[in-house]
Amino acid sequence: MTIPPPPSQPPTAGMTPDTDPVVAEWWRKSGPRIPQPSQPLPNTTVYTPVPIGTGPAAEAASVAAAAEAFWAPVGKILAEQATTIASQVGDQIGQLLTETEAQRAARQQVEYETLLAAQRARMDSALGKVGETAQEKARRHRVEDILTPTGPSHRDNLVGFADLLAERITETPQDRAARLEAARELDRQRARTREDAARAAAGETPAQRDLRHRQQRLAEQREAKQRARRERRRAARAKVGSSDRTRRFRRWCILTGISAVGGYSTGLVSLIAPGGPYVGLLLAAAGWALDLHLRDRGRLRVSEVRGPGPLLILIALRVPVASGIAVASGIAPLFAALPLF
Template sequence: MTIPPPPSEPPTADMPTPDSESVAEWWRKSGPVIPPPTQPPAPGQPDTTVHTPIPIAAAPATQAATMAAAAEAFWAPAGKLFAEQASTIAFQVGEQIGQLLTETEAQRTARQQVEYEEMLAGQRARMDAALGKVGETAQERSARHRVEDILTPDRPAQRDDLVGLVDLLADRLAETPEDRAARLETQRELAKQRARAEDDRARAAAGETPAQRDLRHRQQQLADRREAKLRTRRQHRQAARTKAGSSDRARRFRRWCVLTAISATCGYATGLVQLAAPGGPFVGLLLAGAGWALDLHLRDRGRLRVSEVRRPGPLLILIAARVPVASGLAVAAGLDPLFAALPLY
């Protein structure tokens, strides 16, 4: 469409003045008139045809049919996809509910183990193929498989679907304190093995030799045995404290008083009480605090109580280690003049 030429007169040429007649009367009589459609202009002539917009309601039937067909063609794939997804989700939920209601515990465990092993085998095959293309040797592949076996848990991971959620809730509700302690211990051991496998991988990449790795593993095994023995002793002590009654607590308190008095007497005999006495109770408390920190460190950070030491050798070590604590308590309580009446010399 060509642009019409500009008008020969300004738009306000025939507009009335405010004194002659009203604007509304002028608009009614001499307002703009839309001319009827004319024939197409001749070649070289400007197009002066005024195009009148057609309302949507008055659009031809063919145009409406075309729009409906376009909308249907646009939404057809989306509707098909939604229908497929809805049917797939409904089938999966129905299958899981059916498995939950019909399968026994042994059948579910066996099926999950098979699925888990198939998934691991597929992952390992893809990894072997990918690393084989870049030149991985058989020795490197066997070493990587050993590390992967350590890092990969022996049992299948917890499922993230409805069956896994129900199984997890059932296990937690029926779990006893002993089962929970065993589960937490297993998780700690698995985390330790994974951390050590990652350490082995990092050290091997840094150039650690097999002899050095074997020596480090031997040291770790010795440390693990010592830690296991220490944990066993702590559990026995905790079980004994749980079973103890009021009479046992009173007997332990008397034993603590006797051992503390012996340590304070040793402190007076060595002159530690006389040395701290001029400073007053404040110095006694400082001495007791410093000795208490050493005492807690020697008694497994306070897990081993004073009244739980039994054998002669550990008792002598305990009395000697608690001399600063007992001396500071004696000075803070003002009991240092009492030791002068004792026939210690």
């Protein structure tokens, strides 16, 4: 069988090409499409087809229906709870007007303790089922007693908020100081309990924990003594009038002069005098920093030191300060004219 040779030209040779890309390539698309004119024909109206049940009126109606359907349950709930809310507010106002503060505090404390007891009973029952021992339960109770507030919150309701405002307005400075100290002590106990739990999880032994507690207790006692001394000094300063400032300044000058004489007699003034006033200022600044540190960071004034022993210690410790001031002010040569030397 002989195969004829291929034609020299395609079958479409000589045909007029179609220049419309939409019609010419309809087989590449989903089907033939009729091109739309760019502008409407004159004296004609173009209608855009709209599905039935849609349009501006239908959209407004659907939005209103959706909003009504959304807020209908909310309105029903508010209508059902309005009576309960009104009764609760009325009860709180009645308690505020009829109960005394002591009666209200006692009632809230009893309710709070009852709630805590019920919660602890449920927790004991749940942990007892998983094998908690009596020692573990006692330890957990001790931690819960420290971490749990001792009383109900004042901001639970309107009555508690009114009581809180009344307490803050009528409390004295002593009451406020006692309240803040109790809050600091409670925060300290809670922080220590959390630290104990973290260190126990890290492997701390009971002996190490007892040693650390003893060190913390001694440090707290020392801080308490320092605070008490500062409070006594602050109270004593409050009683001093403005006329005592001259006496305090005179006492400061006398004690500083005695320290400067001691620095000259020991040769400290003669040693730093060739360096000039800048060396004197440097020595005075260094001695003043040490002096402030020893006087509780300046909380104890020089004129407030009493007693022969503390005065001798103060004079000896302030020798560098006084010597530096003498050299910086240029009065070091005057010590040679004193009858003591």
